[in-house]
Amino acid sequence: MKRVGVFICHCGINIAGVVKVPELKERVKNIDGVVSCVDYVYCCSDPGQKLIQDTIKAEQLEGVVVACCSPSLHEATFRKACEEAGLNRYLCEIANIREQCSWVTADRDAATSKAEGIIATIVEKVRHNQPLERVRVPMVKRCLVVGAGIAGIQAALDVANAGYEVVLVEKEPSIGGHMAQLSETFPTLDCSQCILTPRTVEAGRHPKIKLLTYSEVVDITGFVGNFRVKIRQKPRYVDIEKCTGCGICLEKCPVRVDAVFDRNLTRRRAIYRLFPQAVPNKVVIDADSCRQLQGKKCGVCAKVCPADAIRYDDQERFIEEEVGAIVLATGYELFDLSRLGYYGGGAVPDVIDGLAFERILSASGPFGGEVRRPSDGKVPKRVVFVQCAGSRDSTQGVPYCSKICCMYTAKHALLYKHRVHDGEAIVCYIDVRTPGKGFEEFYRRATDEGVKYLRGKVSKIFRQGDKVVVWAADTLAGKKIEIEADMVVLATAVVPNPAGVALARKLKVALDSNGFQTEAHPKLKPVETLTAGFFLAGCGQGPKDIPETVAQASAAAAKVLSMFGTTELFHEPVVAEVDEEVCVGCGNCQRTCAYEAVKVDPQRGKAVVQTAMCEGCGACAVSCPSGAINLKNWTKEALGRMVDVWR
Amino acid sequence: MRLLYYPGCTLYSKAKNLDLCGRRTAERLGVTLDELPSWNCCGAIFNTGSDDLAGQVGPVRVLAKASQLGDKLVTLCAACYNVLKRARARLNAPGNELERQRIMEFVDEKMERDVKVVHYLEVLKQDIGWEAIRSRVVKPLQGLNVASYYGCLMVRPREVLSFDDPENPMVMDELVATLGGEPVRFEFKTECCGGYLVVNRREVAQDCSMRVVDNARNWGAELIVTTCPLCQYNLEIAQKRGRAEAQNVPVLYFTQLLGLALGLPQEELGFEDNKLDPVGFLKEKGLL
Numbered sequence: 001m002k003r004v005g006v007f008i009c010h011c012g013i014n015i016a017g018v019v020k021v022p023e024l025k026e027r028v029k030n031i032d033g034v035v036s037c038v039d040y041v042y043c044c045s046d047p048g049q050k051l052i053q054d055t056i057k058a059e060q061l062e063g064v065v066v067a068c069c070s071p072s073l074h075e076a077t078f079r080k081a082c083e084e085a086g087l088n089r090y091l092c093e094i095a096n097i098r099e100q101c102s103w104v105t106a107d108r109d110a111a112t113s114k115a116e117g118i119i120a121t122i123v124e125k126v127r128h129n130q131p132l133e134r135v136r137v138p139m140v141k142r143c144l145v146v147g148a149g150i151a152g153i154q155a156a157l158d159v160a161n162a163g164y165e166v167v168l169v170e171k172e173p174s175i176g177g178h179m180a181q182l183s184e185t186f187p188t189l190d191c192s193q194c195i196l197t198p199r200t201v202e203a204g205r206h207p208k209i210k211l212l213t214y215s216e217v218v219d220i221t222g223f224v225g226n227f228r229v230k231i232r233q234k235p236r237y238v239d240i241e242k243c244t245g246c247g248i249c250l251e252k253c254p255v256r257v258d259a260v261f262d263r264n265l266t267r268r269r270a271i272y273r274l275f276p277q278a279v280p281n282k283v284v285i286d287a288d289s290c291r292q293l294q295g296k297k298c299g300v301c302a303k304v305c306p307a308d309a310i311r312y313d314d315q316e317r318f319i320e321e322e323v324g325a326i327v328l329a330t331g332y333e334l335f336d337l338s339r340l341g342y343y344g345g346g347a348v349p350d351v352i353d354g355l356a357f358e359r360i361l362s363a364s365g366p367f368g369g370e371v372r373r374p375s376d377g378k379v380p381k382r383v384v385f386v387q388c389a390g391s392r393d394s395t396q397g398v399p400y401c402s403k404i405c406c407m408y409t410a411k412h413a414l415l416y417k418h419r420v421h422d423g424e425a426i427v428c429y430i431d432v433r434t435p436g437k438g439f440e441e442f443y444r445r446a447t448d449e450g451v452k453y454l455r456g457k458v459s460k461i462f463r464q465g466d467k468v469v470v471w472a473a474d475t476l477a478g479k480k481i482e483i484e485a486d487m488v489v490l491a492t493a494v495v496p497n498p499a500g501v502a503l504a505r506k507l508k509v510a511l512d513s514n515g516f517q518t519e520a521h522p523k524l525k526p527v528e529t530l531t532a533g534f535f536l537a538g539c540g541q542g543p544k545d546i547p548e549t550v551a552q553a554s555a556a557a558a559k560v561l562s563m564f565g566t567t568e569l570f571h572e573p574v575v576a577e578v579d580e581e582v583c584v585g586c587g588n589c590q591r592t593c594a595y596e597a598v599k600v601d602p603q604r605g606k607a608v609v610q611t612a613m614c615e616g617c618g619a620c621a622v623s624c625p626s627g628a629i630n631l632k633n634w635t636k637e638a639l640g641r642m643v644d645v646w647r
Numbered sequence: 648m649r650l651l652y653y654p655g656c657t658l659y660s661k662a663k664n665l666d667l668c669g670r671r672t673a674e675r676l677g678v679t680l681d682e683l684p685s686w687n688c689c690g691a692i693f694n695t696g697s698d699d700l701a702g703q704v705g706p707v708r709v710l711a712k713a714s715q716l717g718d719k720l721v722t723l724c725a726a727c728y729n730v731l732k733r734a735r736a737r738l739n740a741p742g743n744e745l746e747r748q749r750i751m752e753f754v755d756e757k758m759e760r761d762v763k764v765v766h767y768l769e770v771l772k773q774d775i776g777w778e779a780i781r782s783r784v785v786k787p788l789q790g791l792n793v794a795s796y797y798g799c800l801m802v803r804p805r806e807v808l809s810f811d812d813p814e815n816p817m818v819m820d821e822l823v824a825t826l827g828g829e830p831v832r833f834e835f836k837t838e839c840c841g842g843y844l845v846v847n848r849r850e851v852a853q854d855c856s857m858r859v860v861d862n863a864r865n866w867g868a869e870l871i872v873t874t875c876p877l878c879q880y881n882l883e884i885a886q887k888r889g890r891a892e893a894q895n896v897p898v899l900y901f902t903q904l905l906g907l908a909l910g911l912p913q914e915e916l917g918f919e920d921n922k923l924d925p926v927g928f929l930k931e932k933g934l935l
Binding site: 341342344347395396460462463464465 | 814
């Protein structure tokens with residue numbers, strides 16, 4: 001019989017304040033197979049680990065159970081300690097008596113009994129455990145970056161500058177993301193395009209970056225170090241090698257449609273580029289509005305193109321790439337304006353969102369940088385800025401704070417005052433949140449320069465004649481107020497880009513209830529995901545401003561690089577195992593596996609597990625009708641015994 | 648289809664036309680509304696006092712009576728709908744067993760089963776369906792710009808009423824479109840009409856109602872429809888007091904508009920009970 005040692009950690013008073021440790025220790029000693037039971041105040045400390053190592057040697061232990069916190073915290077610590085003492089790391093298991101016992105059980109006697117039960121089951125597991133070796137997997141040292149906004153560009157540049165190849169995929173015809181739409185950036189008011197374009201140009205020209213614009217990731221298979229990526233390149237109808245970006249076609253195309261890049265405030269042609277500094281500076285034809293592609297007579301762009309670059313017969317292409325790591329930088333969108341019907345969103349033309357106002361402020365925007373309102377082009381003399389439009393509203397919008405709105409609203413109001421000197425800027429806010437370097441000072445500057453702040457939620461916005469009426473409360477004065485404004489700018493909530501949400505769902509990257517990608521640990525693993533090899537950057541993970549986005553992108557790149565810096569990868573050996581004598585090849589496991597790690601070999605009619613792809617979830621083992629699949633160290637026999645010993 | 652129907656007091660007095668058109672249109676759509684026998688007042692306003700259980704007895708008795716005959720009760724009046732639905736929700740709230748027991752002590756009838764309270768609009772949309780209604784339209788409301796005014800009772804509180812978007816309800820707009828009319832989007836579709844303030848603070852109600860009417864007019868409404876007798880009264884009376892006749896916007900019950908489109912004879916449309924006579928306007932529009 002295996003000699004098992006149990007170590008009970010007090011975790012200060014976290015465990016010992018509830019569980020009666022001395023009593024528990026005596027009861028644990030009576031569990032079958034336990035030859036030694038020791039308690040210690042902090043097992044994870046250096047002396048605690050040494051205690052475990054010394055006991056392993058002194059008692060010749062063949063298995064170790066540490067009764068402490070969740071295995072997600074210190075399993076690695078204790079396994080490493082055991083390994084150093086000569087015990088195979090997979091013979092060390094954690095009995096979680098903190099999160100699953102002391103923190104959630106009030107009665108001390110009940111907690112003590114529960115802890116005993118938890119320990120007994122894990123002792124039983126250790127008795128069935130086999131020593132395992134970690135699986136070595138080879139690694140392709142190339143990186144995929146999905147999304148080429150500022151986050152994706154930064155991550156791609158950092159990885160590429162370290163000498164590794166990067167595949168940068170962007171669904172739009174050119175890179176830069178939302179940052180390219182912004183006018184000036186808070187709190188320093190430097191021009192967004194001016195600080196962005198050096199990065200877009202560098203990414204566009206970098207020898208190590210393979211840039212795929214107007215493309216989408218369709219599917220990713222494989223596992224960390226060895227992903228196969230399928231990318232769909234949408235038909236551009238323009239030969240990107242031949243197009244010089246001269247722009248003659250842009251003048252001659254007869255079709256005009258709303259320009260999404262300008263938040264529908266301007267019209268663009270059916271052949272277009274997003275903005276003059278686009279990278280790559282190549283045009284694209286929007287097939288839905290192009291006369292020629294809709295089967296009507298036209299062909300003007302082909303006639304005028306001096307480079308002969310127009311290809312009406314262009315087809316979508318599928319590209320396959322092999323990469324070892326993936327950075328998701330899928331970005332954000334703004335909360336749909338039309339869902340804010342009570343604010344006139346989508347119905348009143350002079351109620352616009354923050355990005356639309358950025359376009360209005362922008363020199364390349366609809367009014368050449370002059371502040372005018374969309375309905376009639378008049379200069380608005382009174383503008384109301386509404387914060388938390390959809391944010392912090394769990395009934396009709398999103399429950400979270402979108403984080404960037406307080407600052408960009410202050411910026412909007414200030415820039416408006418700079419352009420319209422006799423104009424009145426009123427900000428309706430619930431709270432002003434300015435935690436950032438220079439942020440509070442910037443907000444002060446806005447109020448000092450005459451921006452009026454009214455504390456209170458806006459209840460309703462509607463059109464009256466050529467005015468936009470805002471109903472709000474001034475909670476500091478205790479009054480209900482009605483403002484007749486010329487234009488209203490809603491600081492709509494930041495939501496994850498729907499395309500990014502769909503991709504993450506497909507790739508089974510965890511999402512929170514709001515659709516933001518979930519990091520592996522909220523504090524200590526902020527750019528990793530629970531799926532090995534996937535890293536996060538930018539607003540796809542949560543709302544953030546430009547400096548924070550860039551910092552996170554560099555952090556994701558650093559994680560990719562530290563992975564690429566090792567010679568080989570290891571995979572946990574706790575994987576599914578098929579007993580071929582029993583397997584009938586029904587394929588249930590193949591249909592159940594979320595990781596596509598089990599396949600039935602058509603020749604032999606037996607299920608085969610691809611070890612490197614198996615995440616050890618155990619779903620196949622459960623689904624197997626003939627009981628042919630076992631998860632290593634979680635065999636059916638062990639599980640049955642673990643249930644039996646619960647007292 | 649046979650459905651149990653609770654008219655409520657107002658539909659026997661001030662809002663006879665809401666009731667009449669409701670019953671007649673239901674017949675045309677193949678639904679028989681069986682009036683709940685010996686019903687009593689719902690209470691008119693939902694009592695929110697936590698210690699005043701007597702206020703719950705009225706609506707609960709209505710539900711108990713209904714429970715002996717069916718599991719679904721149709722209402723036409725927005726106020727009855729609101730009160731009955733909220734009384735049911737309070738009665739069924741988890742952890743409210745003691746209160747339920749105490750209320751039931753005052754009610755002779757036994758609560759045989761849970762009774763779902765539905766509005767006639769829900770029946771139209773969910774049980775009959777817009778397509779079926781469209782196929783029965785004999786007089787499409789072509790070119791008629793109709794603002795659907797919901798007021799507060801149909802949609803709030805959202806947790807309990809919850810059959811349409813509380814900020815931007817659409818069910819009546821969908822009905823108008825089904826009947827061939829043009830739904831008018833306006834911002835005051837759920838703003839207050841002034842409610843009972845018309846009794847003791849008439850000028851406040853006047854103000855509230857005129858704001859609703861003016862907003863609808865500004866968005867091009869030629870006609871307003873409501874579900875609520877009090878809204879209907881307030882919007883009409885405010886206009887009658889407020890200004891010259893030429894600018895008035897007729898205010899009909901949605902059942903009257905439905906009846907018009909389904910081809911009910913004029914004597915069954917109950918226009919004589921409307922304070923702002925819509926007949927002239929509807930003739931002008933070629934609908935009468």
